[in-house]
Amino acid sequence: MMSSERRASMAERRPSTLDRSSVSAERKGSVTVVPHLAGIEDPLPETTPEKVDVLLVGTGLVESILAAALSWQGSRVLQIDSNSYYGDTSATLTIDQLKQWVQDVNQGSMKCYESAKLHISSMMGRGVYRSRDFGIDLSPKILFAKSDLLSILLKSRVHQYLEFQSLSNFHTYENDSFERLTNTKQEIFTNPSLPLMTKRNLMKFIKFVLDWENQPEVWQSYKDQPMASFLVDKFKLEKAQVFELIFSIGMCYNINVKTPEALQRIRRYLTSFDVYGPFPVLYSKYGGPGELSQGFCRSAAVAGATYKLNETLVSYDPDSKIAIFGDGSRVSVSEKVVVAPTQCPENSQNVPEQKYEVQRLTCVVDKPCSEWFGEGEYASVVVFPPNSLKSGNRQAVQALIMGAGSDVCPRGTSVWYLSSTETGPRGEMDLDAALGALEESIMRESSADIENDEGLVEMDNSGHLTLNSVKLGQSFKEYSSRDKLQIIVKLYYKQFTSTPPFEVVDPSIFEINEPNNLATKKLIPGASDNGVLYTPLPSAEVSYDEAITAARILFQSIVGSDDDFFDLDFEDDDEKDQINESAVIDDDEDAKMNMALDVEMSVEPVEFAGEMEI
Amino acid sequence: MNTSVTSIKLVLLGEAAVGKSSIVLRFVSNDFAENKEPTIGAAFLTQRVNMGDHTIKFEIWDTAGQERFASLAPMYYRNAQAALVVYDVTKPQSFIKARHWVKELHEQASRDIIIALVGNKLDIIENGGERKVAREEAENLAQQEGLLFFETSAKSGSNVNEVFLGIGQKISLKPAQNAQDGGQGSSGLRINDDSRIDLRAPYGQSSAAGSCNC
Numbered sequence: 099m100m101s102s103e104r105r106a107s108m109a110e111r112r113p114s115t116l117d118r119s120s121v122s123a124e125r126k127g128s129v130t131v132v133p134h135l136a137g138i139e140d141p142l143p144e145t146t147p148e149k150v151d152v153l154l155v156g157t158g159l160v161e162s163i164l165a166a167a168l169s170w171q172g173s174r175v176l177q178i179d180s181n182s183y184y185g186d187t188s189a190t191l192t193i194d195q196l197k198q199w200v201q202d203v204n205q206g207s208m209k210c211y212e213s214a215k216l217h218i219s220s221m222m223g224r225g226v227y228r229s230r231d232f233g234i235d236l237s238p239k240i241l242f243a244k245s246d247l248l249s250i251l252l253k254s255r256v257h258q259y260l261e262f263q264s265l266s267n268f269h270t271y272e273n274d275s276f277e278r279l280t281n282t283k284q285e286i287f288t289n290p291s292l293p294l295m296t297k298r299n300l301m302k303f304i305k306f307v308l309d310w311e312n313q314p315e316v317w318q319s320y321k322d323q324p325m326a327s328f329l330v331d332k333f334k335l336e337k338a339q340v341f342e343l344i345f346s347i348g349m350c351y352n353i354n355v356k357t358p359e360a361l362q363r364i365r366r367y368l369t370s371f372d373v374y375g376p377f378p379v380l381y382s383k384y385g386g387p388g389e390l391s392q393g394f395c396r397s398a399a400v401a402g403a404t405y406k407l408n409e410t411l412v413s414y415d416p417d418s419k420i421a422i423f424g425d426g427s428r429v430s431v432s433e434k435v436v437v438a439p440t441q442c443p444e445n446s447q448n449v450p451e452q453k454y455e456v457q458r459l460t461c462v463v464d465k466p467c468s469e470w471f472g473e474g475e476y477a478s479v480v481v482f483p484p485n486s487l488k489s490g491n492r493q494a495v496q497a498l499i500m501g502a503g504s505d506v507c508p509r510g511t512s513v514w515y516l517s518s519t520e521t522g523p524r525g526e527m528d529l530d531a532a533l534g535a536l537e538e539s540i541m542r543e544s545s546a547d548i549e550n551d552e553g554l555v556e557m558d559n560s561g562h563l564t565l566n567s568v569k570l571g572q573s574f575k576e577y578s579s580r581d582k583l584q585i586i587v588k589l590y591y592k593q594f595t596s597t598p599p600f601e602v603v604d605p606s607i608f609e610i611n612e613p614n615n616l617a618t619k620k621l622i623p624g625a626s627d628n629g630v631l632y633t634p635l636p637s638a639e640v641s642y643d644e645a646i647t648a649a650r651i652l653f654q655s656i657v658g659s660d661d662d663f664f665d666l667d668f669e670d671d672d673e674k675d676q677i678n679e680s681a682v683i684d685d686d687e688d689a690k691m692n693m694a695l696d697v698e699m700s701v702e703p704v705e706f707a708g709e710m711e712i
Numbered sequence: 713m714n715t716s717v718t719s720i721k722l723v724l725l726g727e728a729a730v731g732k733s734s735i736v737l738r739f740v741s742n743d744f745a746e747n748k749e750p751t752i753g754a755a756f757l758t759q760r761v762n763m764g765d766h767t768i769k770f771e772i773w774d775t776a777g778q779e780r781f782a783s784l785a786p787m788y789y790r791n792a793q794a795a796l797v798v799y800d801v802t803k804p805q806s807f808i809k810a811r812h813w814v815k816e817l818h819e820q821a822s823r824d825i826i827i828a829l830v831g832n833k834l835d836i837i838e839n840g841g842e843r844k845v846a847r848e849e850a851e852n853l854a855q856q857e858g859l860l861f862f863e864t865s866a867k868s869g870s871n872v873n874e875v876f877l878g879i880g881q882k883i884s885l886k887p888a889q890n891a892q893d894g895g896q897g898s899s900g901l902r903i904n905d906d907s908r909i910d911l912r913a914p915y916g917q918s919s920a921a922g923s924c925n926c
Contacts, residue, residue, distance in 0.1 A: 375915050
């Protein structure tokens with residue numbers, strides 16, 4: 099299997115002293131298997147290495163996946179981040195970290211972001227909630243049950259560091275109300291509101307889309323045509339179904355999406371259904387990409403990578419191959435320096451243009467929003483198709499709703515992540531209109547049955563009597579006087595990326611990151627980033643689909659081939675563990691809660707943090 | 713016959729070269745545990761210990777070196793129910809570092825985490841080497857901070873198992889205690905987590921395994 103010119107893999111370079119058959123023996127383990135104690139046996143040096151194969155700057159998801167892939171493949175990796183936390187553009191932040199982040203954005207020291215506006219309710223300052231009760235994602239993502247990233251999570255065993263929950267409710271906003279998606283065959287059959295003919299057409303389309311690539315005769319003539327025309331012409335679908343398919347199932351951004359691209363995205367949803375259960379999508383608890391980044395970094399560290407937060411890259415000289423850091427230390431790099439555009443050295447002149455805009459509005463609200471979740475679930479997706487909002491939106495607005503059960507916010511609250519690919523002031527108008535629609539809907543739905551408000555009832559038993567009565571009082575007030583929704587945190591920002599709001603993952607979008615001056619060996623005079631390879635920033639895409647593609651292509655350009663990309667063969671876990679896993683969860687949960695309750699919160703009342711507008 | 717299994721996430725902290733890894737290696741590789749062959753994935757080491765009518769499964773997380781530049785991720789501390797803070801009885805500096813880690817754990821980890829302070833390399837003293845960290849000093853720290861305290865030799869194996877048994881005993885007392893103080897917030901607030909999805913168990917395949925206990 100292994101070709102001889104390949105670099106020695108982790109298993110070959112660091113064989114375990116703990117042999118499988120005789121655990122206390124000093125014999126070397128089998129070389130084809132990753133040693134069980136890689137990363138734990140040797141005392142590690144206290145200083146940064148003098149020489150590495152690859153230097154990675156930034157701990158965003160793509161860089162972190164790349165770090166793990168390279169480390170297990172056998173490369174010596176040093177990964178740094180100028181922030182005090184992991185994740186960079188994928189980070190999951192506490193409220194205090196978020197305040198600092200907003201300041202950094204508005205002072206221009208957080209590159210690729212603009213116009214951050216943060217409003218924090220005085221409830222935070224009063225100590226009702228604490229900074230660490232929240233995990234706010236800078237670029238929230240959902241994980242399709244059948245996807246590249248999911249297989250890599252399993253292969254790398256990074257999934258063992260994480261907890262995943264299901265998301266089955268996708269809502270489409272139409273005519274001022276939320277329609278839950280009819281997404282299973284059974285539901286299509288039993289849905290009384292669908293005419294028989296529509297049902298038949300829908301079923302016909304679903305059957306086709308699962309195998310669309312093998313039936314070019316059906317769609318070939320629509321190759322460059324919008325998906326909507328294809329659905330109407332070929333499958334005689336009504337507008338409601340067309341919108342659901344394109345915007346909720348396909349999660350496309352506008353009505354002009356091309357047929358093959360939309361087909362790809364619709365299939366992604368349908369094939370993910372019923373893989374782990376009757377839902378297409380998962381997400382990680384405690385935060386999304388920020389958690390995954392940490393997991394991949396840990397995996398890389400286990401395989402020998404060195405980590406240093408609060409460290410910046412000052413410059414890199416491709417001739418001497420020396421990288422110099424903010425603290426004056428330096429490292430010799432034998433292969434590549436890979437940098438996130440957010441963390442490029444001062445005086446960089448090779449950073450790819452970040453011409454695409456993603457606008458985000460993230461709110462923490464004082465409502466559990468369980469009305470929108472499936473049974474036993476804590477998250478849902480709401481899609482606002484074009485022209486469904488009062489702002490007359492041209493692009494879809496996507497909203498990811500996360501409840502307290504996902505452990506990103508305290509009980510009784512939820513986090514609303516809204517995003518749009520609309521540019522300029524229209525983007526913010528669309529986001530505001532979508533927020534208004536969500537607010538109206540939740541106030542209507544939650545005041546209708548206050549007794550069933552889980553958050554309140556369970557608050558009763560928690561012992562937090564003050565909190566409890568305050569909440570109860572507020573809710574009754576809302577019930578009677580239709581008060582406005584309490585928004586605890588409200589954050590707007592724009593992020594720029596070199597990745598277009600893509601329809602399908604296209605590897606060519608990463609080629610622009612290859613510094614073309616290297617090919618000609620012509621360096622830009624005075625540039626501190628000559629010879630640096632740049633990673634793509636997260637795009638507007640709500641799924642993780644782009645991350646593995648990006649990491650794999652970067653891996654290939656560093657190693658020469660992607661054969662070794664997570665080509666891992668771990669010793670298998672005890673199968674018995676799987677069955678017993680469920681017995682242990684309650685303890686974990688208790689521990690987690692206490693952690694969340696343990697933190698001190700700054701007392702100064704904060705109304706606004708950071709400069710509001712540029 | 714259906715013994716319950718409690719899974720405990722245990723994290724290791726301590727200065728480099730104090731023997732963190734040796735203690736764990738000794739624990740997972742000697743034969744006091746019922747399950748002789750340790751179950752080890754690349755993510756963390758696991759070792760089962762039978763304690764009367766139930767089994768404790770330790771999931772042992774090493775820092776993987778990420779503590780060197782103060783770069784441990786929140787993920788490392790999250791849900792950790794036990795921690796070993798290890799120092800070298802012949803190196804005073806490592807004891808100072810141990811105090812630091814205890815403080816760090818109080819700040820970062822859950823409030824009811826069980827911390828065992830472990831003075832390692834006792835064998836050096838037994839062989840005539842000089843002790844540099846007084847037992848009383850460590851005992852004082854343990855008492856002030858509510859820690860379990862052990863002096864061990866990973867080299868000879870002396871007292872290593874007792875560390876894990878000690879933690880296991882303290883943990884198995886916990887559920888009862890929790891029930892009594894009516895949840896100072898913790899248990900009452902928790903959602904009963906059937907919501908966790910096991911990525912290794914796709915739909916259909918998992919149902920057979922799940923129903924076998926009926």
